[in-house]
């Protein structure tokens with residue numbers, strides 16, 4: 001067992017029950033879905049079909065411009081009425097921001113403070129996470145000095161470190177070169193499986209979907225599930 005993992009029991013599926021989200025105009029997402037513990041389900045569809053909006057709804061971040069209804073079940077509980085921070089879902093937005101006032105290590109340690117006790121254990125978790133994203137030794141760096149792909153990897157690592165009960169990942173590999181993409185896919189999918197995390201992956205990349213080895217849900221241009 002690594003520093004970043006906990007003794008968690010295998011989880012129940014994440015279930016979406018009659019989720020309906022009204023997008024602009026007549027567009028509507030309407031779906032029910034069960035994602036098993038450790039399963040990675042890929043969501044694909046054209047730009048504007050509502051992939052990010054669906055993740056935002058599940059994570060509890062639906063912008064006020066949208067109407068959404070339906071239930072989200074996690075660990076056997078209905079979390080639909082809980083605020084985002086009480087859902088304990090790890091969500092990686094399409095253009096994630098790092099905290100500019102914290103170092104790379106500080107950004108990674110942010111989600112750890114309660115989950116991992118003690119300075120030494122937190123430092124070890126941060127170093128381990130940096131190694132996993134091929135960025136060993138970057139803990140003292142200012143996030144502003146990182147490339148886009150490096151920032152994306154740090155944001156992904158921060159999400160994984162936050163002790164989530166499920167993962168929602170919006171284009172997590174899009175800024176990475178081919179080699180890193182392969183490496184990070186393996187890391188993320190392995191982590192989801194070993195920790196029993198139900199995971200939704202939004203991507204435009206068929207190779208990401210194949211590597212996820214799970215079901216693929218395709219949203220049509222009008223948001224309907226195709």
Ligand SMILES: Nc1ncnc2c1ncn2[C@@H]1O[C@H](COP(=O)(O)OP(=O)(O)OP(=O)(O)O)[C@@H](O)[C@H]1O
Nearest residue numbers: 023024045046047048049050051052053054063065
């Ligand atoms: N904050 C917002 N306010 C109003 N409309 C929005 C907002 N964000 C997105 N939209 C609209 O909602 C629809 C769905 O957008 P969304 O970002 O979920 O699509 P997507 O499938 O993730 O697209 P992409 O592949 O380009 O990221 C689009 O028509 C978009 O213009």
